[in-house]
Amino acid sequence: MRRRIRLPVLLAGLLASAGCGARRSTTVVVYVSEDQVFSEPILKDFEKETGIRVRAVYDTEEAKSTGVMNRLLAEKNNPQADVYWANEPIRAGLLRQQGISTPYSPGNAKGIPSQFKDPQGYWTGFSARARLLVVSKTAAHKPAGLQAYLDPRWRGRAVIANPLFGTTTAQMAALFSLWGDQKAKQFLAGLRANQVKLSTGNGESADLVASGAFDFSLVDSDDAVSRARQGRPIEIVYPDQGEDGAGVFLIPNAVVLIKGGANTENGKKLMDYLVSEETERKLAAADCAQIPLHPGVPTPPEIKPVDRIKTMKVDYAEIAARLTAIQPVLKEWVGY
Template identity: 60%
Template sequence: MQQILLLLCVSLLFVACDKDASKSVTVYVSEDQVFSEPILKDFEKKTGIKVNAIYDTEESKSTGVMNRLLAEKNNPQADVYWANEPIRAEVLRHKGILTPYQSPQAKDIPSHFKNEAYFWTGFSARVRVLVAQKNLADKPHSLVDYTNTKYKAKAVIANLLFGSTTAHIAALFTLWGDEKTKQFLTQVKANQVAISTSNGESADFVASGSYDFALVDSDDAVSRIKEKKSITMIYPDQGKNEIGAFVIPNAVMLIDKSPHPKLGKKLIDYLLSKETESKLAFAACAQIPLHQGVAMPKELKPINQIKTMPVDFAKVADKMVEIQPYLKEWLSTK
């Protein structure tokens, strides 16, 4: 028994001995680990700087690290936050958790994909696209097709309370205004649109022939096209008077009073480089580079050839919080 207690004490001492953190950078990551980890490993190899990463989990709906950043405000542990969309960056900016950093790599990134004071900078984007059955004669081309009676009970959308679908709906609220968007959603409901648990599931439903079309992220569409599933990807609302596609870049930001700001800046520079964008374009997530002239797979359109929805991510962030009760009610009523 005495030996067990001795062993316990020694083990606890061993556990309490922190590893040398002077040559390491801590990054909190909301981008999926399967895509982000290889990039961070490459950074380690290239610079010799150790990366300690905390990844978001599916269980926490990708908000675990965000909440940690908020809770750790008075004694930050992270140097960098890699978010999979800029809306959380805006929440963090409002709460005084970020500090501006203008990376030299951010110069060529279009201005609407970065904060004007450089609290965050966007890179490698997802696009909200429509996926339709390949053999569908009359394919949808706009979000408004969700209200088209031609597709009554034949369209599906992911749960509006979570993820990029919430952001997309909030973006519509900022663009169209409350009245028009609520009217749109009422018509969507009247058209018996099905609700799935995720974008991936929506894409699978379309691929299996259960529904004609769905609104998903471009990575969900490209991954299924690569698997030779019978779907086609449509960039919505590309016409002259249409609103354009909703583009969601990753966003990287420096944490205020972080333990290793210099190393954090090096990591940000690396994440914003063309090299990283190209890697993320060819990865299974198939994200569209925001720099010009970056190599990418043929399934993707260059960002300058896509008509993008003009959104202010700060307003989208505020709207997302505001519309949650409405969306919950919308989902619960028949």
């Protein structure tokens, strides 16, 4: 008899021990959309330095960085997370609209320019990616900005990631915000007319250009830098840097305090840690090659410092609001 009950009792004991310690004052629960390979070392360092145990949920490439967003939305009425580390601030805006986040302005973010922070503290930006053009070295012509997508010289030779997902969604929302609905819709129609190829993501776009199958694509700076570091035949172009140009769209990471989390004070400590100069230095040195927003923190060698780039002047809160409004347009354009 003793033998028969041994396995179930053992399993129950192990399961119970696996679930123990779910909520302690020395714990912080963080949901992370930034790639785990880059975010986990930062969180481990936080654990070492503060003694606060970090319990993290990470996102997958497969879920286009939206898996934990779905989880946050589904958990709205009984939040399990204390902090959300988003890889862009647009969905942080969506959380605010849904009443899932609460304001907190980390003291360590004082040096970060105000355009990268929510004025009411619903999110704080740090370590940005830039939306750059990756251009094949074999291309006959070099594009200078987004209008190249509409230029007949690149008919059927340009590629862009599916705008329903990831940073390309944010880019489109930014264009709608900057240009207004009419011009942005004309741009979308122009992409179709000029036979721009639609890829599943920025990584695929960068690979298509690096292989020479296409001349250029709008991608995230980390996609461009990784191909450059692999020695692939590409060049990086900062789009729309001329006098009339709109500039480069910068997408910072964003850290958000979740309303009703069980470990809010620890959550605030983690937020302060994430937006610090030290974290930005680590993320700049890592393979993700992110651009520091604190003045004076070294930038990855392949990327220009933020003060030497003409950046797009956008209101991220407005982009978040636009995102919901333009979804039917994007959906129709993609053909869903």
